[in-house]
Amino acid sequence: MTSLTTTPPERAGADPRPELAIHEGRVLLTGSRCGDCGYPQAINPPRCPICGSHAIATATFGPKGTVFSSTVLRIPVPDRTPPFTLAYVDVDEGPRILAHVDGPDEALVPGSEVVLSGWSEHGDPVVRRSGP
């Protein structure tokens, strides 16, 4: 089961995970949006992978999102204790990211509404169910 903290973790080295930050009490995803085609990403590359534009601006997304799909991983992986729930979440107006799910060890039904909530004890982004 995933633990939840709202204290931002130290991001060591080239941490590749989606980066969350707290803005006015809300947990938002920090990423980028193409100034030409509007393509959103959880990272901030020098060119847009869709239209090639250099006009990539930092952007924040969320806190709400919709589950594309979900599973509970029940086998051991290094540094984590199973089981824990994962979901691909389409953040509102933003990119699709992988996140851990705060709640019972049950896969979320695709289409479920979730909200970005903070971080796991390992610094993973965490969502929890917010609606149907």
Place this chain on the structure above:
Amino acid sequence: MTGAGTAIWGVGTSAFGKQTSLGGPRLAWQATVEALDDAGLQASDIEAVYAGTVFGDPGTVTRCLQQIGIVEVPVITIENACASGTSAFHEARESVEMGRYERVLAFGIETMTAHFDGAISPIASDPDGAQGYAMPSIYGMSATRYKYEFGVTDEQMAEVAVKNRRHAMGNPRAQHHKTVTVEQVLGSRMVADPITLFQCCSIADAAAAAVIGPLGGSQDPRGEVVIRSSALRSGRLWDHTTDKVWGWDIVADTAARAYDDAGVSVGDIDVFEVHDAFTIGEIITTEALGLCELGEGGRLVESGHTSLGGLQPVNPSGGLLSRGHPLGATGLAQIAEIVWQLRDMAADRQVPGARLGAVETMGGGTAGIDGNACVVTVLEQVG
């Protein structure tokens, strides 16, 4: 791209299983010597090697091949996740097709038990891997999505394992030689909801090889198998704009290219070896290959269409679910199976009268893209 044509002259594989004590070179020798003998060549005849391995130590391929006399030639190692072996095959074929070489070894090896006790560890430098995401998770999520979107049932997914394990009863080189029932598959422990243990391929140590050259150029051209086409590509971005599960589009796109280049349609193909690392993977892949419509893959396996005795058998070897999955070796083991099928050498698992076969391998593990690589190749019996 078409020259006079390119063919597989010979194939070979080691056995598949947990055989840590053999080590890479011995597995490689079994596969390579069998392939050379099958092609009627000596090691010194080989002009170049294209090899696939993922977790192998630096120097693995030369370490494996030097002591059987494959030396003083270019040896190119390719890493393309689960599609590494077929990527090596693809490049070997291209090199012959373009006239660069005439006797090329495509080779794949993986000694998984030297690196892992169970599932492949997540890749820490990857946005998903750094979250402890292991490969079963993505297939678990595909299965969750398919149950929700298309009503695929747990029993239909289990049927893939039941079918492939049944097929493997005729394959002496497979790791698993025991049939399973739907109840046993669904009763095995949960790995990544809703995927249970018997719906996951096992890790394995093995090697596989194919000798490739110009069509009609071998000592016994009647034993050649024509490479009608081979397509290789990475995936599109897999993002919020798609409702397709991971890996669907890359297989469909690669297959479309391979069918087009071969001038065939899916209905022409008699037998398939596809990437069934997890049961849901075969369901998705059969759809993407065009064997049925999107969302119909569960009903397809249930119908018996893809069983031995059905109209278009899929994974007569037993697939990865029975053979196990030594990443670099898998693609060339699939190639070997189709070669044996097209030569009518597959004994108890033979698809009667098979003339046209296809191999599909898809490799992933990188977040945000619809697969690191996919290879689809169409092979045809000579004559």
